[in-house]
Amino acid sequence: MDQLTPDAVDVPRFRHAYEQLLDEIRKVPPADYIIINIDIPSAITTVMGVLPFFKSLRPRVVTELPQFDIARFDKMEAYTLALGHAHALYLAASQPTESLEAISETATDLRDVLFADAHALAQRRLIDGERLKELKGVKGYRQLAFDLFALAALMREGWATISGKTAIQLKELVQAEMLADSILTGVGQREQTPAVAAEAAENRQRAFTLFVSAYDHARRAVGFFHWDAENADDVAPSIYTAGRSARRKQIDDASPAAPLPAPQPLAPAAAAKPSVNGGPAKGPPAVGFPDSEPFVRE
Amino acid sequence: MARPSFHLGGWRPLNGSKASPCRLPAHHLVTHGVVLGMTGSGKTGLLMVLVEEALRAAVPVLVIDVKGDLPNLLLSFPTFAPAELLPWTAAAVPATDDRPAEVVAAELADERRRGLSAWSIGEADLAAFSQSTDVRVVTPGASAGELLHVLSSLERRSDRWKHDPESARSALSAAVSLVLRLLGLDPDPARSREHVLLSVLAERRLAAGGPADLGSLLGDLALPPITRIGALELDAFLPKRARRDLSAALNTLLASPTFSSWREGATLDMGAWMAPTAGRTPAVIVSVAHLDDEERALVLGVLLEEVLSWVRSLPGSQRLRALVVFDEVYGFLPPHPANPPTKRPLVALMKQARAFGVGVVVATQNPMDLDYRALSNAGLWCLGRLQTDADRARVLDGLGATSHEEYGASDQLGQTLRRLAPRCFLMRDAHADRGTVLLQPRWTMSFMRGPMTRSEIRLALEHRSKAARQSVNGRPAKKDQGGPHAKSEVRDEEP
Numbered sequence: 112m113d114q115l116t117p118d119a120v121d122v123p124r125f126r127h128a129y130e131q132l133l134d135e136i137r138k139v140p141p142a143d144y145i146i147i148n149i150d151i152p153s154a155i156t157t158v159m160g161v162l163p164f165f166k167s168l169r170p171r172v173v174t175e176l177p178q179f180d181i182a183r184f185d186k187m188e189a190y191t192l193a194l195g196h197a198h199a200l201y202l203a204a205s206q207p208t209e210s211l212e213a214i215s216e217t218a219t220d221l222r223d224v225l226f227a228d229a230h231a232l233a234q235r236r237l238i239d240g241e242r243l244k245e246l247k248g249v250k251g252y253r254q255l256a257f258d259l260f261a262l263a264a265l266m267r268e269g270w271a272t273i274s275g276k277t278a279i280q281l282k283e284l285v286q287a288e289m290l291a292d293s294i295l296t297g298v299g300q301r302e303q304t305p306a307v308a309a310e311a312a313e314n315r316q317r318a319f320t321l322f323v324s325a326y327d328h329a330r331r332a333v334g335f336f337h338w339d340a341e342n343a344d345d346v347a348p349s350i351y352t353a354g355r356s357a358r359r360k361q362i363d364d365a366s367p368a369a370p371l372p373a374p375q376p377l378a379p380a381a382a383a384k385p386s387v388n389g390g391p392a393k394g395p396p397a398v399g400f401p402d403s404e405p406f407v408r409e
Numbered sequence: 410m411a412r413p414s415f416h417l418g419g420w421r422p423l424n425g426s427k428a429s430p431c432r433l434p435a436h437h438l439v440t441h442g443v444v445l446g447m448t449g450s451g452k453t454g455l456l457m458v459l460v461e462e463a464l465r466a467a468v469p470v471l472v473i474d475v476k477g478d479l480p481n482l483l484l485s486f487p488t489f490a491p492a493e494l495l496p497w498t499a500a501a502v503p504a505t506d507d508r509p510a511e512v513v514a515a516e517l518a519d520e521r522r523r524g525l526s527a528w529s530i531g532e533a534d535l536a537a538f539s540q541s542t543d544v545r546v547v548t549p550g551a552s553a554g555e556l557l558h559v560l561s562s563l564e565r566r567s568d569r570w571k572h573d574p575e576s577a578r579s580a581l582s583a584a585v586s587l588v589l590r591l592l593g594l595d596p597d598p599a600r601s602r603e604h605v606l607l608s609v610l611a612e613r614r615l616a617a618g619g620p621a622d623l624g625s626l627l628g629d630l631a632l633p634p635i636t637r638i639g640a641l642e643l644d645a646f647l648p649k650r651a652r653r654d655l656s657a658a659l660n661t662l663l664a665s666p667t668f669s670s671w672r673e674g675a676t677l678d679m680g681a682w683m684a685p686t687a688g689r690t691p692a693v694i695v696s697v698a699h700l701d702d703e704e705r706a707l708v709l710g711v712l713l714e715e716v717l718s719w720v721r722s723l724p725g726s727q728r729l730r731a732l733v734v735f736d737e738v739y740g741f742l743p744p745h746p747a748n749p750p751t752k753r754p755l756v757a758l759m760k761q762a763r764a765f766g767v768g769v770v771v772a773t774q775n776p777m778d779l780d781y782r783a784l785s786n787a788g789l790w791c792l793g794r795l796q797t798d799a800d801r802a803r804v805l806d807g808l809g810a811t812s813h814e815e816y817g818a819s820d821q822l823g824q825t826l827r828r829l830a831p832r833c834f835l836m837r838d839a840h841a842d843r844g845t846v847l848l849q850p851r852w853t854m855s856f857m858r859g860p861m862t863r864s865e866i867r868l869a870l871e872h873r874s875k876a877a878r879q880s881v882n883g884r885p886a887k888k889d890q891g892g893p894h895a896k897s898e899v900r901d902e903e904p
Contacts, residue, residue, distance in 0.1 A: 398831055399421050400527050402428050405833040405847050406825075 123260060125199070125292040128192035129318070136193065139317035151198045152289055154350040156193045156282045161347050165329055172332050179332060182327050190322045195289050196296070197311070197318035203297040204311035211252070211297040218255055218290040225287060226263040228277050237276060238269045252298045259291035280322055307310050326350060412436060412728065415462035417455075418528065418851035420836065422843070425826060431848055432788070437731040437840045438524055438768035439533075441759055445776050445804055445836075446793025451832035452849045453478045455791060456736050456772050457853040460692065461485070461575055464542045469683040469693045471716065473709060473735040475781040477698035477860030480546050482555075483869035484766065487539035487876075488532055491518040496868065497858045503631050515749045524852035538854055543689035545682075545872070546866055547675060548696050549708045550667075553863030554870060556674025557695070559711050559763050560584045563611055565624040569722070576718035580677075581611055583714035586750065587707050588623070591668070596750075602647045603655055606630075609638060623663050623672075630656045677712065679719035683731050699863055702740070709741060710750025717754040717761075727768030733758070739775040742783055756783045776800050781807030788839035791848060794829040801826045 127329055162294040165187055172179050203211075206347075224247065233240030234368040246258045263284040266273065271280070330347045413435045413606070419428035423455045442459070443764040446452035460482060463470050472479045486493035491514040494501075498513040506513065525531070546554030558565065562580035569577040585607050586596035594863075598608065610629045611621035619625075630652050638646040647655075655817075663666050682693045695712060716733060723730070738743075741751040759767050773779065777800060784807065795801045801823045822845065825835060836848035861869065 235804055294817050396527075399524055399851070399852055403830070403832075403849065405421070405849065406828040 120396055123288070123295065125192045125196040125288065126190045126296075129196035129200075132189055132193045132312075132318075132321070133187075136197070136314055136317045138322060139320050143252040143320055144316050145320045145323045147316060149320070149351055151194065152286070154322075155191055155198075156285050157348060157350050158187070158322075159285045160281060162188050162191070164333075164346055165408065166400065168332065168336065171336060176332060176335065181329065183334065184329055187325050187329055190318070190325045194315075194318045196292055197315040199289070199293040199296040201311045201315040202293060204308040211294065214290060214293050214297065215252060218259060218294060219289075221283065221287055222255060222262065225259070225266070225279065225283070228279050229262055229265060232269075232273050234279060235276075237273050238265060252294050256291035256294040256298075257371050259276060259287040263287040263291075313319050323350070413466035413468075415459065415466065416461065416528075416851065417848060419457055419849045420846045421849075422846055423835075428847075428849060431836075433462075433838065434840070435463070435468060436727060437838055438463075438732060439727065439729050439763045439766055439790060440772065440788030440790065441763065441768055441784075441786065442680035442770040442789035443787045444770065444772035444793070445774070445792075445795065446834070447774050447796045448798070448832055450774075450793030450795075450829070451850065452774065452793050453736060454770055454832060454853055454857060455793075455834065455848075455850045456563070456734055456770070457855055457857065459732070459770060460734055461538065461854050463729075464690050464692055465538060465810055467685075467690045468539075468729050468732055469685070469690055470475055470542070470680070470732045470734060472692065472735070473566055473695040473712070473734075474694050474696040475509045475698060475737045476515065476860070477696065478696055478857075479736055480696055480735070480861045480866050481853075481855045481857050481859075482544050482603075482692060482694060483546065483806070483861075483873055484858065485535070485538060485542075485544075485819045485854045486856065487523040489518050494518050494856060496520075496872070497856060501858050505751065521852070521856065525854065528554065528851035529817075530640045530854060535854055540767050541689055543686045544692045544694065546696055546870060548669045548863065548866065549674075550704065551699050551863055552670075553699075553866045554694075554696060556670060557708075558674050559587060559671050559708055560623075561676040561678070562711075562715065564590070564620050564672065566618065566620050569718070573718075573722050575617070575719050576617070578608075578612065580708070580718045581714050582608060583711045583750070588659070588662070589705075590661055590707055590750075593693045593730065594655075594658075599640075602651075606638060606647050606652070606655075608711040609635065620816075623659055627656055627659055627663070627747070628703075630659070631817055635645040643847065672830065677715045679716055680722070683719075691737045696866065698860065698885065705743065706749045706751055711755070713751055713758070717757050720765050722765050723765040725764055725768070729768050730766035731768075733762075733769045734772075735769070737774065738771040738775045739778060742771065742780050743778050744780045744782075744878070752780070752783075753898045756780070759783050759786055772820065776804045779807070782870065786801075788836075792829075792835040793833070795826055798823070841884060855887065 232238045334343040334349040414432040417431045417433050420431035421428040444452050460470050494514040494517050498510045502513050505519040547557050548554035549557040563584035582598045585604055587597040594603050598604045603678050610626055614621040636643055742755050837845045
């Protein structure tokens, strides 16, 4: 990638992986579909973070687990990237154009953060500042997307040097690439027929199936090697809990539900006055009576 | 014959439109239930409704009571007469209420009548319920209710050794573990040499048809009737000195006056406990509210092992033949790696009991510390108001592991949980088609006056005995009216 111009840039790696695997994706039978019940970008981020560990484990897998399907293990990155692009295609096909604007807003914010950090790193000669001059700015979807790709690529290449010296995290680079991919995909497919949208949904489902199956497969190897240390879930976390954990961390525990009063002895005077026939009083039935209000007022 | 159903109260869709009667088919509880809710959410009331409805359907119930609330089942008075409530008014009103007890009792009785009438439960239903149920309260280590011989599987001969030695062995193992824990020794049957030796000596006696009381075992330790354990000589397996130390510790335990109360009372025999008594459906409440944490874990571990052994001895069934209710399960079913003595049998029950028609319902107000994998098979979930966002998220994560189709709506569920009023629950029945609904439990027939002390349990039992004697002596015997469902509609309707 010598020149980062919108027309000369290499095919983004998400799209490349998807195109490479499209035949395999299309062959996944409906009976094997795994239901999509997690946040896909979070799952992708999780697995991208684990990929270096998988790579370091590979020699042991080959040596000590001769029956292990190493080919599928090796394709973990490709499945992950392919899913990312399939997801972008699905979003582009199934969501209104307004979502592209929302995506670009997020992408713009992230681009600004990455650029600020990159600029600071360049001033300290930790990365090649000349490459920053090739960025195109945020005017236009394509320019924005390619800036994100460029910044992510620049930081990845120098990660060994800059890690620990920047507040940027690897998952933000993944996010940048995914946003860029989504933007380019959305730009390229603004007008979709329903058939195209259906195909995008179907392929996303298939790509997800391949992704989950491959990750589960890889985690089995991790489980085998990390059984005694009992930390398999730490080094290769489940994608079904990782996203929820991140979301939970954002939950504000300082805002509990309005506390119920401490259990008090019955206060007969406070109970609803009986109507003539002994049933509940007029007005909303009291707590415990049929059809009482099921929700508290906040 | 129509299958029984439980009249839980009313249900409505999440959009809050008008409620319909909620009749839960009894066999839906074969796949177990979980009830979660903060203090004041109405969780214990819902549990009591489940217990009452099980009994009305002639399903025997074992209740494990940790907080002291469920002995309120003793207060299921057969009439709306204020006199029944007189002994219980003091705790039912604020301390500043200085009205005469009779006035308070009259108001409480009237409220009880209105509340139950609103749910179509009248005095005839109360009377039928009272006549058709036999409520026992077992208080291990205390005489408020019935004492329990927690080592009965060790010290009392059981016929189970003849027809099911494996389950008898499991129960024996749990009892030996209890003894070793009390001695401060390793209770793990796979690791502890003391456990192996005591179990071998005890089984030898029990299989020969006699008891294996601790005194006899002390004798066997002093003069062993065996020379080998497994492939090793006895002295190589456990040296004489170690056997002497074990004897001394056992003797100290045996001589302890406190310990003696653990070796008296009812035999731990689930088969007998769950059998109808004179045509009445039994409810056995094992109340451990008076024990400390360690004692509770030990006693309940032995109890649950016995429950598990009993369940495994039953023939297969798809109908609900017994219900085990556990309030409050916090600390007894924690996630890995915690492993209290209650966890293994509870997990096994959640996995296996359904095949034998035994349902387990657990409840807690602490959803953070539960092993959700163990609960993932539960078919009925009832979620009351939960205190914090963390509690709600934890529950929805645990719920989401089995509810893929609802994952996308988990945020909405979280918001709904936050806004729930007292005595309202989100209910999800895996056997029903309607997904998550709002459940409003009916009033309980039992007067819910809060946790009962040992003296109050004793008082309630005395009143019940007295009322039963008066019923036998003072009134003519009632004709059999077909049991508790003579007037109730029994329909297999799902919400």
